Amino acid sequence: MPLQAQKDHSWLFTSPLPELMAKLGTGEKGLGHPEALLRFAEHGRNEIPTGGKRHALHILTSQFSNALILILIAAAAISFLLGEAIEAAVILAIVLFNALLGFVQEYRAERALEELKGFLTMKAKVMREGEVIEVDSRYLVPGDVVYLNIGDIVPADMRLVWCEDFAVDESALTGESVPALKNPAERSDIIFSGLQPQAIRNSAFMGTVVASGEAHCIVVATGKATFFGRAASLLEKEEPSSEFERSIRQFSAFLLKITVFMTAFIFAANYFLGKGVLDSFVFAIALAVGITPEVLPVVMTISLSHGALKMAKKSVVVKRLSAMESLGNIDTLCCDKTGTLTEDSLRLERFENLDGKKDSKVLTYAILCNSAKMTKGKKLIGRGVDKAILQSGEAKNLMREVERFTVVDVNGFDFGRRRMSVLAREGKSKILIAKGAPDSILAISSHVVVNGKKRKFDSPLIARLRAKAEAWEKGGLLVIAVAEKQVEKATSHKEDETGMALTGFLMFSDPPKPSAGETLRHLQDLGVGVKILSGDSQFVTRKICSDVGLGIAEDKIVSGSELEDLSPQEADDWATRYNVFARLTPEQKHAIVRSLNREGHVVGFLGDGVNDTPALKAADVGISVDSGTDVAKDAADVILLHKSLTAVAAGITEGRKTFSNIMKYITNTVSANYGNMFTVAFSSLFLKFIPLLPSQILLNNFLTDFPMIAVSTDNVDAKALHKPGRWSMSYIRKFMYVFGILSSAFDLLLIVVLIAIFGATEGVFRTSWFMFSALTELVVLFSLRTRLPFYKGRPSRWLLVISGVTALLCVLIPLSTFGKAFFGFEAPQLQVFALMTGLLALYFLVVEFAKLALDRKLHAEA
Numbered sequence: 134m135p136l137q138a139q140k141d142h143s144w145l146f147t148s149p150l151p152e153l154m155a156k157l158g159t160g161e162k163g164l165g166h167p168e169a170l171l172r173f174a175e176h177g178r179n180e181i182p183t184g185g186k187r188h189a190l191h192i193l194t195s196q197f198s199n200a201l202i203l204i205l206i207a208a209a210a211i212s213f214l215l216g217e218a219i220e221a222a223v224i225l226a227i228v229l230f231n232a233l234l235g236f237v238q239e240y241r242a243e244r245a246l247e248e249l250k251g252f253l254t255m256k257a258k259v260m261r262e263g264e265v266i267e268v269d270s271r272y273l274v275p276g277d278v279v280y281l282n283i284g285d286i287v288p289a290d291m292r293l294v295w296c297e298d299f300a301v302d303e304s305a306l307t308g309e310s311v312p313a314l315k316n317p318a319e320r321s322d323i324i325f326s327g328l329q330p331q332a333i334r335n336s337a338f339m340g341t342v343v344a345s346g347e348a349h350c351i352v353v354a355t356g357k358a359t360f361f362g363r364a365a366s367l368l369e370k371e372e373p374s375s376e377f378e379r380s381i382r383q384f385s386a387f388l389l390k391i392t393v394f395m396t397a398f399i400f401a402a403n404y405f406l407g408k409g410v411l412d413s414f415v416f417a418i419a420l421a422v423g424i425t426p427e428v429l430p431v432v433m434t435i436s437l438s439h440g441a442l443k444m445a446k447k448s449v450v451v452k453r454l455s456a457m458e459s460l461g462n463i464d465t466l467c468c469d470k471t472g473t474l475t476e477d478s479l480r481l482e483r484f485e486n487l488d489g490k491k492d493s494k495v496l497t498y499a500i501l502c503n504s505a506k507m508t509k510g511k512k513l514i515g516r517g518v519d520k521a522i523l524q525s526g527e528a529k530n531l532m533r534e535v536e537r538f539t540v541v542d543v544n545g546f547d548f549g550r551r552r553m554s555v556l557a558r559e560g561k562s563k564i565l566i567a568k569g570a571p572d573s574i575l576a577i578s579s580h581v582v583v584n585g586k587k588r589k590f591d592s593p594l595i596a597r598l599r600a601k602a603e604a605w606e607k608g609g610l611l612v613i614a615v616a617e618k619q620v621e622k623a624t625s626h627k628e629d630e631t632g633m634a635l636t637g638f639l640m641f642s643d644p645p646k647p648s649a650g651e652t653l654r655h656l657q658d659l660g661v662g663v664k665i666l667s668g669d670s671q672f673v674t675r676k677i678c679s680d681v682g683l684g685i686a687e688d689k690i691v692s693g694s695e696l697e698d699l700s701p702q703e704a705d706d707w708a709t710r711y712n713v714f715a716r717l718t719p720e721q722k723h724a725i726v727r728s729l730n731r732e733g734h735v736v737g738f739l740g741d742g743v744n745d746t747p748a749l750k751a752a753d754v755g756i757s758v759d760s761g762t763d764v765a766k767d768a769a770d771v772i773l774l775h776k777s778l779t780a781v782a783a784g785i786t787e788g789r790k791t792f793s794n795i796m797k798y799i800t801n802t803v804s805a806n807y808g809n810m811f812t813v814a815f816s817s818l819f820l821k822f823i824p825l826l827p828s829q830i831l832l833n834n835f836l837t838d839f840p841m842i843a844v845s846t847d848n849v850d851a852k853a854l855h856k857p858g859r860w861s862m863s864y865i866r867k868f869m870y871v872f873g874i875l876s877s878a879f880d881l882l883l884i885v886v887l888i889a890i891f892g893a894t895e896g897v898f899r900t901s902w903f904m905f906s907a908l909t910e911l912v913v914l915f916s917l918r919t920r921l922p923f924y925k926g927r928p929s930r931w932l933l934v935i936s937g938v939t940a941l942l943c944v945l946i947p948l949s950t951f952g953k954a955f956f957g958f959e960a961p962q963l964q965v966f967a968l969m970t971g972l973l974a975l976y977f978l979v980v981e982f983a984k985l986a987l988d989r990k991l992h993a994e995a
Contacts, residue, residue, distance in 0.1 A: 145292065145353040146333050150317070153292060159276035159351060161294075163260030172274035179273045179289055179355035181362050193236050222955075230835060255763060257288045258506070258514065265506050267514065277352040280506070283345055283545065284743035284762030287337045290359040291350035293317035297543050298346035298627065305340050306361055307331040312344035330360045342764050347504075347545050380860040384799070387862065395810050402817040415827045433795055436845040440791035448774035449784040450759075456770040458795075459754045460737070461788025462857040465729055466656065467664045467722070467748070468739035470674060471517070472758070472776035474665070474681050475643040479521035481528075482610060486637040487583050487598070493531055495637035498615045500528055500535050502555045502568040504546060516546065518613055521641055542625040548668075548719060548744040552577075556625035565618045567630055571602045571638070574614035580634040582617070587634050602638065606672035609680070611641040649681040652778045659785055660856040661737075663778075664712045664729075666722045668744070671715040678713055686712045693717045696724070704728055719744035726751040735857060739773075739781060741765050756781060790849040792858040797918050798844050803869040804917065805837075805910040808876025815877070816884055822895045824884075828956050829903050832946070836939050837910050843935040850919050850926050871987060872917070872980065876909065879976045886968060896959025900947045903958070905969050907943040911936050912973055916981045920988050923981055 145153070154160055164172070257270040260278035270288035273279070279291060287301065293315055300312040307330055319334040330338050337343075337350060340361040356362055400417035404410055437454035444451065451457055471477050484499070486492035499522045505515030513520045522528055538557040546553035552569025567574060580587050581594065602612045616633035646652075656663055663683065667674045671690045678685055691707060693716040699707060708728035714721075722740075726748045729736045738745070738752035741761025749755035749768040757769035758776045766772055773780050816824055825833075883905050887893040893901065914936065919926025947958035 145290075146336055150292070150294060153353075154351065157276040157351065157353070159278065161260075161278065162263040163278040164274070164276050165262050169261060169272075169274055169277070172276065173272060176274055176355055176358075178271045180271050181356065189236075189240060192240050193232070197232060255286065255288060255766075258282075273352050273355055275352050275355060279350050279352060281337065281343050281348045281350060282504070283343050283347070283547065284746075284764045285343045286763035286767055287339055287341045287343065289339050289352045290354040290361075291337045292353050293335055293337065294349045294351060296346060296348035297545060299348045300344045300346060301337050302342040302344045303330065303338065305342070306338055315348065317348075342767075345545070345547055347543070380862070383862060384865065387866075388803075391807065392810075395814055399810075399814055399817055402814070403823060406817070406821075408823055412823060416823045416825075416830075418827075435842065436791045436794050439846055440787045444784050444787045447783045447787075448777070448780050449787075450772045450774065452770055452772065456754060457788050457791050459735070459788070460771060460784050461786075461790075461792045462735045462859070463661055463737040463754055463785055463788075464857050465662045465664060465734040466737045466739065466778075466781065467666050467726060467729070467752070468778070469745075470665050470667050470669070470677050471643065472741075473646075473739065473778045474649045474677050474683070475645055477517065477643065477776060479517045479611065479641045479643050481521050481525040482640045482642050484527075484637060484639040487581055487635065492637055493527075493534065495615050495639065496522070496525075496527055497531055497534050497538075498566045498617060498636060499568055499613070499639055500531065501538055501540060501557050502553060502566040502615070504543075504553065518611070518641065522639070541623070544625060544627045544630065548742075550627065550630075552630070554625065554627075554630050556620065556622075563620050563622070565620050565625055565629055565633070567616045567618075567633055568613060571599070571612050571614045574616050574633070574635060575599075577630045578616050578633045578635045580632075582634050582636050590635075598635070603670075603672055605638075605640050606670045607676060609642065609673060609676035611643065611669065611673060613639045613641070615639065643677075645677055645680040648779055652782055653681065653683055655782050656778065656785075658855060659782065659789075661782075661785060662712065664725070665714065666717055666725060666748075667713075667715045668717055669715060674713060674715040683713070686710065689713075690715050693721050696721050705731055708732070709734075719747055723747035723751050737781070737785075739776075739778075741776065786854055789854050789858055793849045793853045794845050794847050796858065797847065798841055799865060800868050800872075801844070801910070801914050801917050802841065803865060804872030804876060805913070807869055808873040808880065809906055811873055811877040812880040812884075815881065820884075822898075824902060825899050826957055829899060829958075832956060833903055833907050833943075836942055837907055839939050840911060840914060840932065840936045843929070843932045844914070844918065847918060847929045847932050848927055850921055852921065867987070871983060872913075875976070875980060875983060876913075879909065879972055879979075880906065883969070883972055887965070891962070891965060893961070893965070894959065896957060897961050897965070900958045901961045901965050901969065904943055904947060904961075905972070908940060908969070908973055909976055911940050911943070912977050913980050916977060916984055920984070922985065 144156070148156065158164075158168070255270040256267045257273055258265055258280040259268050259273065260266075260280070261268075265280065273289050277289075278294070279288070281287065281291075281299075293299070294317060296315055296317055299315045301315060302312045303309055309331055313331065313334065315337065316334050330336075336353070337348065338361060339355075339359040354360075354362075396417050400413050403413035403416060408416075434454070437457045440457050441451050441454055444457075451460070484491065484495045486495055503515075503519045503522060505513050505519035505523050507513055513523060538559050540555050540557050541563075542556035544554045546569070550569070551573040552567055554565055554567040557564050557566060567577065575595065575598070578590065580589055581598075582588075602614075605612050615636045615638070617636050618629075618633045620629065622629070653663060665674065665678065665683070671692055675685070675690055687710075689711060690713045691711050693714070696704060696707070696714075696717075704724060705728040708725045709732050714725065717725075722738075722745065726736055726738055730751065730753070735754075736752045737754040737756055738748045739756040740746075740749055741758040743762050743764055745757075745761075746764050746768045749757060749765060754771060755769040756771045756773065757765045758773045759766070760776070771784060813824055880902070883902065884898075887898050887901055891897075914932075915928060916923045918928060918932075946952040947956070948960050952958040953960075
C-alpha cells in the first residue's frame, strides 16, 4: 500500500528515526535514482492542485456570462417567435461569432500563462545515491533526504535527522507569528487524529519557511498528503488587487453608469415616439452591447500575456500578469550592487595573516568554516564568499591539510551576526573557527595571532587593523576576517563566539559589469532613478559606483549607523535625497523602501536573499532572481532568470508598452462608442424610425473589434517609454467628452445631410450610417493611437492589415446580396459615398488637431 494512502500517519512523527528509515526504505545516502522514479510513479507530483487554471469549457461558457448578452439572446428568441426569423438568426449568429472570437483569444492567453509558469521552478537540495544534487521540488518523493538552509521554503513534510539552531516560520500553516524551534530528538505521542503541526517539533512542513539554521531531513509526505495539502482549501488567500486592477474596476463602473442611463433613455425615447416596444427594447439592448467595451478584458489579457512572454524570452518572468503594468510604472529602482553593478563572480585574490604574509592556515580555516556544497552535477551551491574560497586554486592544494580536521558542529551564518562558525577536531584538540565581516569578527575577538603567538588586543592595534581593512575596501576588495579559539566542549553554540583570536584576512574581487554604465544611462532615459542599498562597506560601494559611472548624490554615501540617528521625517527626506547607502541592515532597506513609498514614488526593489524579503514585500514591485532564496522568490512579483539591470530595464520598457496599448484601446473605444451613443440618443428624438437595426449594430461592433484587438500588439512611440504611465480617470473623462462630442457632431452632420438634402430612405440611411460609423472608428484610430502627429507614429503591420481588411468588409458587406438579404442594407448613391469620404477626411483632420491641442494643454497643466 502506498505510504500516502495509509490513514494513520502518526508513525511518521512518533517512530524512532532508525525505524522510520527502515519503513520508508531509505538511509543517510538517500534513495537511488531507479527507486526515486518508481516512487514518483506511485505518489505523483509533489504539488498542491490550484483552482486558478481555466479550462476550455469554462472559458467558452464565460463568454455568455454578460447579462446584456443573455438579454439579447432572449430578445432574439422572442423576435423569432413573432415571425422575425432572419433578424433573430442574424443576431444569434453574431453573438456566437463574438463569443468564439473572445474564446480563441482568451484560450491563447491562458496557454501563455501556463507557459510562463514553466519558467519558474523551486529547487531542492537532495541526497541521491550518496551525492547532493538539485532537483525540481515537484519531483520529491517519500524517503528523499533533503538539505534545508535559512531562506528555504520547505518543499514537503519532513522528519528532521539533524539540525543546528533550526527554526521555522510556520505562520502560513498555523498562524503562529513566532518561528518554531525544531529538535529531531523530540517525538509526539499524540494520535494522528488529534495531531496538530504546531505540536510537532521534530518535523518541518510544506509551505513553511526556514527562519534560521540548517537541517538534514527525510521526506515523509508529499503533495496532497501533507498538512498543507490537506488544509490547502482553508489556507488559500485572495491575491491583493494591484492599483491597475482597481483602476480598471473603477473605469468599468464609470462606463456602466453611463451605459445604463443612456440605454434607458434611448428605449424610452423610441418607445414613446411610437417605434414599438419590442423593436425599441431589442434596439436599446443591442446598442448597449455594441457600446460596452466587452473586448477590454480580452485586450488587457492579450496585451499583458503578449508582453509577459516577450519579457520571459528576455529572462524576466512575471508571477501574475497585473505586475506587468506595475513594472512599467516604476520610477525608482532600489538594488544591491552585487550582480547588478558587478559580475557577481567573487574571486579570492589573496589571504594573509596579521603579519601581512600569505598564510595557508588562514585559508585552511576558511575552507573548514564553509557552508558551500558540491552537487552530483559538479555544481557548487552556497553563499558567494564560500564558493569563491572553495573554487580558488590555493584551496585545491590544501585539501590534505583540511582532511586532518573533522567538522563536528556548525553555527550557521545569519545576517544579524554577519558571520558563521564551526567546531573542528584535529586529533584530540578542538578549535572553534569563526569567519565573517571584519567588524563582526573584531567584535567577538579579544586577542590577535601575530608572529605565531597569541596576544591581547589594544586600541592602537585595532585602529591599524581597521585602517588596513579600509585600505583594501577602498581598492574595491571585499574583506573577510577569520578568528580561532581552542575549546574543550564537544558541541558549540553561537554564544561560544566570544574571546576569539583574530588570525587573518581574505580579500575578494567582484569586477564591475561592462554593461552596467550603459544600462544605468538607459534607466535614466526611462525616467527611473537607481538607488544602491548595500550591506557592504562605504569604501567598496564607492569604488564600484565610480567604476560604473553612477553619480553619488552630493558625493555622500549614507551609512546604516547614520540612519539610526534620524527622525522619521529626516529618514524620509534622506531616502529621497541620497542615492547610495552602505552597511545597511535588512530593516533599514525595508525602511528606505517604505520612505520612498510615502514620498509618492513607485518603487521597484531587486533582491535575492533572506534579508531582502521585507523590502521585497514593501516595494510596489518586488523583483528577485531564480537563483535566489525561496523566500525571496515567494515575496517577489517578478523573477529574473539572470540577475541583471539590463533585464530589469527591458521589463520596465515592456511594461510601459503594455500599458500604452491598453490605454489606446480605452481612449479609442470611449471616443467612438460613446460618441455613437450620444448621436443615437439625440437622433431618437426626431427620427421616425430606429437609426440602425439590432443586427447592424452587432455586426458593426463585431467587425470593429478586430482592429481593437490588434491594438494590443501595436508599436509604441519612444516618447511614451521615457516616463512611467499613470492611470487617470480625469484624463479618460476629458478624452471621452472631447472626442465623443466630435464624433457625434460629424454623425449628426451626416444625418442632417442624408435626411434634409438627399431624402434618404430608411435602408439607405441605415447603410450610410453603418459604413460611416465603422469607418470613422477605424480611421481615427490611426490618429488617436499616438500622441505625436499621426505621420510620426508608425503603426504595426498587423494593425494596418487588420484595419484595412475590416474597412473593406464594412463597405463590401452592405453592398453585397448577403448584406441586403440578412441585414437589411440598401446601397447608397454615389453622392453619399462622396459625402462620407469628405466627412471622413475632415473628421480625421479635426481629431488630429484636437488631439495635439489637448495634449499640449495637459502637458502645460502637468
